[in-house]
Amino acid sequence: MSSTRAPRRWLGTILAGYLPLVIATLIVALPLIWMVIGSLKSPGELLTRDVSLLPKDPTLDAYLEATALIDFGRLFLNSSIVTVVGATIKVVLALTTAYALVFVRFPFKSLIFGAILVALMVPAQVSLVPNYTLVAGLGGRDTYWGIILPGLGTAFGTFLLRQQFLSLPRELLEAAEMDGAGHFRRLVQVVVPVTAPTIATVALVTIVNEWNDYLWPLVITSTSSMATLPVGLTLLQNSEGNAGIYPMLMAGAVVVIVPVLVLFAFLQRFIVAGLTQGAIK
Amino acid sequence: MAATPGPTAAHSRLRRRWAWSTTRGRRDAGIFLLFVLPNLALVLVFCWWPIIQNVRLSLLDWTLGNPRARPVGLANYIEFFTEDAPQVLWTTLVFTVVTVGGSMLLGLLLALVLNRRLIGRTFARATVFAPFVLSGVGIGLVWTFIFDPNIGISSQLLRAAGLVVPQWFLDPNLSLLMVCIVFVWKHLGYCAVIYLAGLQSIPGDLLEAAAMDGAGPFRRFFTITLPLLSPTTFFLVLTTILASLQAFDLIRIMTPLGNGTTTLMYDVYLQAFGGYNRGGYSAAIATVLFAILVVVTVVQMRFLQRRVHYA
Numbered sequence: 001m002s003s004t005r006a007p008r009r010w011l012g013t014i015l016a017g018y019l020p021l022v023i024a025t026l027i028v029a030l031p032l033i034w035m036v037i038g039s040l041k042s043p044g045e046l047l048t049r050d051v052s053l054l055p056k057d058p059t060l061d062a063y064l065e066a067t068a069l070i071d072f073g074r075l076f077l078n079s080s081i082v083t084v085v086g087a088t089i090k091v092v093l094a095l096t097t098a099y100a101l102v103f104v105r106f107p108f109k110s111l112i113f114g115a116i117l118v119a120l121m122v123p124a125q126v127s128l129v130p131n132y133t134l135v136a137g138l139g140g141r142d143t144y145w146g147i148i149l150p151g152l153g154t155a156f157g158t159f160l161l162r163q164q165f166l167s168l169p170r171e172l173l174e175a176a177e178m179d180g181a182g183h184f185r186r187l188v189q190v191v192v193p194v195t196a197p198t199i200a201t202v203a204l205v206t207i208v209n210e211w212n213d214y215l216w217p218l219v220i221t222s223t224s225s226m227a228t229l230p231v232g233l234t235l236l237q238n239s240e241g242n243a244g245i246y247p248m249l250m251a252g253a254v255v256v257i258v259p260v261l262v263l264f265a266f267l268q269r270f271i272v273a274g275l276t277q278g279a280i281k
Numbered sequence: 282m283a284a285t286p287g288p289t290a291a292h293s294r295l296r297r298r299w300a301w302s303t304t305r306g307r308r309d310a311g312i313f314l315l316f317v318l319p320n321l322a323l324v325l326v327f328c329w330w331p332i333i334q335n336v337r338l339s340l341l342d343w344t345l346g347n348p349r350a351r352p353v354g355l356a357n358y359i360e361f362f363t364e365d366a367p368q369v370l371w372t373t374l375v376f377t378v379v380t381v382g383g384s385m386l387l388g389l390l391l392a393l394v395l396n397r398r399l400i401g402r403t404f405a406r407a408t409v410f411a412p413f414v415l416s417g418v419g420i421g422l423v424w425t426f427i428f429d430p431n432i433g434i435s436s437q438l439l440r441a442a443g444l445v446v447p448q449w450f451l452d453p454n455l456s457l458l459m460v461c462i463v464f465v466w467k468h469l470g471y472c473a474v475i476y477l478a479g480l481q482s483i484p485g486d487l488l489e490a491a492a493m494d495g496a497g498p499f500r501r502f503f504t505i506t507l508p509l510l511s512p513t514t515f516f517l518v519l520t521t522i523l524a525s526l527q528a529f530d531l532i533r534i535m536t537p538l539g540n541g542t543t544t545l546m547y548d549v550y551l552q553a554f555g556g557y558n559r560g561g562y563s564a565a566i567a568t569v570l571f572a573i574l575v576v577v578t579v580v581q582m583r584f585l586q587r588r589v590h591y592a
Contacts, residue, residue: 013397013399016394016397017394017397017399018399020390020391020394021394021395021399021401021402021405024391024394024405024409025404025405025408025409027466028408028409028411028412028466028470029408031420031423031424031427031466032423034423034426034427034434035419035423035426038423038426046432093319093320093323094320096315096316096317096319096320097316097317097320097321099316100312100313100316100317101317104309104312104313104316105306105309105313106309106310106313112317112321115321115324115325115329116320116321116324118324118328118329119324119328121574121575121578122328122329122331122332122571122574123527123574125527125529125546125549125550125567125570126331126332126335126549126567126570126571126574127327127328127331127332127335127567128549128550128553128554128563128567129331129334129335129338129345129549129553129560129563129564129567130330130331130334130335130338130564131327131331132345132553133334133345133560134326134331136346149323149327150327151327152320152323152327153320153321153322153323153324153326153327153328154320155324158320183312183316208414211416212414212415212416212417212418212530214416214417214418214529214530214533215529215530215533215550218533218554219550219554229416229418230416230417230418230419230530233418233419233422234418234533234534237422237534243429243431243432246426246429246432249422249425249426250422250423250426252419252422253416253418253419253420253422253423256416256418256419257415257416257419257420260414260415260416261411261415264407264411264414265407268407268410268411271414272407272410272474275413275414275471276471276474276475276478
């Protein structure tokens with residue numbers, strides 16, 4: 001009996017298991033592989049109608065030509081500055097806010113927490129015109145602070161860290177208080193070390209969001225010297241109408257996508273945990 | 282103050298309520314404000330204030346960047362609901378239904394596969410989740426390249442198969458479909474991972490008992506798995522609706538003019554920054570979008586609260 005059932009089970013595992021698994025993985029991976037292949041083609045090769053799957057002779061020309069059209073070094077620098085400064089401030093603000101909400105006595109704490117949580121609900125899109133008017137009025141167009149400032153208020157990090165802090169044993173902080181440690185020392189020397197994984201999660205999700213952020217930098221910058229990478233790619237996309245631009249665009253896509261992909265490959269445990277919080281309890 | 286309090290005294294002191302009259306209370310208040318005020322101020326200025334401003338601006342005939350504006354009452358809303366709304370709301374509805382349905386259905390199927398003990402499923406899980414964290418601009422460019430009617434790989438494959446190449450970028454309906462496909466591609470891994478967590482919380486003996494009673498895999502899925510997944514499904518419906526209502530990057534990159542793809546969100550952008558500079562009108566649409574987001578979020582919070590109590 002088992003001799004007839006074993007092959008059928010094996011077939012079932014292939015058809016309902018491995019086959020869909022492989023197909024799904026390929027559907028996700030192939031466009032990204034296609035992006036890399038596209039970036040290695042020469043612009044001339046794409047203009048001919050019969051396009052081969054693999055580049056005839058792989059070249060980094062597209063990266064160089066893209067850099068000639070738009071200053072990629074500068075875009076990368078701008079994106080890095082915005083990401084590092086923005087994410088650092090956001091994580092620090094989330095830490096101090098969550099700490100105060102959990103461990104410092106003050107009236108109306110839940111009201112204040114609620115007011116901050118609303119920021120989770122109000123996407124940048126809804127506040128687009130008023131924030132543009134405000135920041136542009138203060139002279140923030142085409143400046144780093146103009147790009148960074150409006151997004152600094154953080155609800156996501158505050159929410160996640162507050163949850164984590166609430167689960168800490170009270171004795172831990174009481175011991176530190178009896179040792180005479182003030183709130184700063186309690187935060188830095190007691191709370192931060194024991195909640196490091198959650199802080200890493202918040203930091204990584206924040207970094208990825210800042211790096212990918214598009215709408216706000218798009219409206220607040222108008223010159224390529226102050227643009228971030230996603231905005232610069234839009235300028236590049238608009239700069240030429242023919243298909244020869246594609247290798248350059250794919251080179252740009254590689255530059256904006258691959259850093260996050262590498263980060264994700266090594267630290268996906270934290271990133272997935274952070275992005276799926278709320279659903280999995 | 283008094284002599285050093287013992288452990289019990291410190292204990293009760295720490296748990297005492299805050300009071301302004303004590304030195305400690307004032308010091309705590311100082312620390313609290315120092316720690317919270319910067320974040321709170323940013324949220325108030327850049328999230329709360331704009332909501333109020335939007336309502337005020339939506340009552341003006343105002344060109345973005347112009348210092349002068351003319352009050353027009355509800356004219357912007359009337360114009361939106363009589364002229365643009367049918368098309369824009371329809372596009373938003375189609376986009377939302379197709380993307381939410383598509384990513385959740387495919388995500389669920391994928392989760393069922395990922396839930397089996399297969400070699401390489403950890404790798405597959407990470408791979409399908411990856412697009413969710415990647416730049417929408419980068420992804421949009423890659424898919425623009427793939428869908429290009431002349432040199433795109435999809436067009437070449439269709440031509441090789443002797444089929445007609447769809448005019449993805451010219452036909453408004455096809456443009457909408459194209460953006461939906463890419464949105465689903467980007468979000469299905471997220472749905473799969475959330476569904477997978479839901480599946481793993483279903484007790485195995487429940488399914489085993491049903492199998493012993495002679496229930497086949499389909500019966501088990503529809504009578505046990507799916508009902509037990511309903512909290513997950515509800516959570517995903519709401520979060521994916523919110524994500525879908527906010528979709529911008531893909532639409533801006535793949536269909537800059539919004540030909541067939543002008544959702545509520547994209548209209549807010551187009552009216553203000555797409556060349557018309559209609560600040561007041563854009564603010565009116567943003568207010569409508571905000572009202573919809575409030576409804577979705579309130580439903581979500583109600584539900585989450587209930588779930589916490591049940592748990």
